[in-house]
Amino acid sequence: MDGRIISSLIVVLILFSPGCLSTDESSELDSTDSNIELTVWHSFAAESKEQATFESRIEAFMSSNPGVEVKISAIPYPEADQQFMIAAQGGEAPDIVRLSSDQLGKIGDIRVGGQPLLEDLRLHLTPIERSKFDPRALNAMKYEGDLLGIPASQDCLSLLFNPILFDVAGVDYPNENWTLNDMLLAASTLTSGDVNGLALPVKDAYWWFGFQAGFGGSLFDENGTPTLNSNGSSDSMDWMLDLELEHGVVQTGTNIESMKTQFLSSKTAMIIDGPWNWVTYEAGRIPLQQTLLPIVSDTGERIAPLVTYKGWSVSKQSLNKEWSTKLALFLSSSEVQKEFAIETYTMPTHIDLYDDSDISDNIVISGFLEQLMQGTPAP
Structure with a gap:
């Protein structure tokens, strides 16, 4: 038999032998990959459902991948970018870190030894893998074209209300057809004694962005030039400040924490x-x-809250980028995102979950997803 034919048969037999064409994400380690150790920094609140869900998924990943040990550390969310940059500049960055889309922008320009701090994940994700995510979420995790994180969640503000206080005052519940005038009228009627009709931190920029968009303003124009001097920007700020100063429906000095306290105490x-x-x-x-x-x-536009994104990034300094990417993809997978959504009301970024019956039948998750679709992606 011709030697070329024999060689071809051998190649075919090898290719079709068990395991050679496996696509199982939890593939066994090669002998050279044994005893892989990954360090992950997360920013979930201590003793929260988010932390418990995250830790259970880490355990599941290690069970599916014997030989991979994942060590986790908690860092405060507001300090995640700073702590990561300090660690990276000292050559002690974790393999994986949980960061928000705006934090990626702060890290993107930093270099250590001429190298960026985060891995460009475009090199590690196939087009099919990237297509599973909401394009807005995926785009938010890019910086100057580099994909610096895999989007695992998204969130935004929405209108929440206590129906008992509405019933007592004989006021109709808010609905999607409400205008700002409707909300102000209801808030005025509901404000009585030590109860205010509305609570929000009127001087907090994150809350203001959505109103700015509704009034026709924007953070930047099409060329990326700041447009904070637009009429929509000033009109929206005046309207929010008047909730305290003129209408008295928001308690003076309300901040994020006091807003929560007021709502929890039915005030x-x-x-x-x-x-x-x-x-x-x-x-x-x-x-x-x-x-x-x-x-x-006046504009016909809905208040469009800022939509922010959080995800998993891989350090450029990681010695195990392949396994770090596998773990980042696992933590951002449809399965894990669904568990986070059901257990913690964390909004998913996997587009297949938007039509998942367990998601769409949950009034909290589906309600916020509807609000997200009306929001403004964070720049």
């Missing part, structure tokens, strides 16, 4: 808040409900 009928505090309000026995933020009558 305010409505708040503008995100899904991250829903579990806290439920634990406080508040029978809260949610609806879309109102429409600005």
Whole structure:
């Protein structure tokens, strides 16, 4: 038999032998990969459902990948970028870190020894893998074209209310057809004694961005030039400040923490808040409900809250980039995102979950997803 034919048969037999064409993500380690150790920094709150869910998924990953040990450390979310940059500049960066889309922008320009601090994950993700994510979320994790993180969650503000206080005052519940005038009228009616109709931190930029968009303003124009001097920007700021100064429906000096306290103690009928505090309000026995933020009558535009994204990034200094990417993809997978959504009301970025019946039938998750679609992606 011709030697070339024999060689071809041998190649075919090898290719079709068990395991050679396996696509199982939890593939066994090669002998050279034994005893892989990965370090992961997360920013979930201590003793929270998010932390418990995250830790259970890490255990699942290690069970599926014997020989890979994952060591986890918690860091405060507001300090995640700073702590990572300090560690990276000292050559002690973790393999994987949880960062928000805006934190990626702060890290993107930093270099150590001429090298960026984060791995460009475009080199590690196939087009099919990238196509599974909401394009807006994937784009938010890019910096100057480099994909610096895999989006695992997204969130935004929405209108929450206590139906009991509405019933007592005889006021109709908020709905998606409400205008700002409707909300202000209801808030005025509900403000009585030590109860305010509305609570939000009127001087906090994160809360203001959505109103700015509703009034026709924007952070940047099409060329990336700041447009904070636009009429929409000033009109929206005036409207928010007047909630305290002129209308008296928001308690003077309300900040993020006092807003939560007011709602938990039934001292305010409505708040503008995100899904991250829903579990806290439920634990406080508040029978809260949610609806879309109102429409600005003068512009016909809806209040469009800023949509922010969080995900998993791989350090450029990691000695195990392949396994780090596998873990980052696992923590951002549809399966893990669904568990986070059901257990913690964390909004997913996998597009297949938008139509998942367990997601769409959950009024909290589906309500916030509807609000997300009306939001403004963070620049």
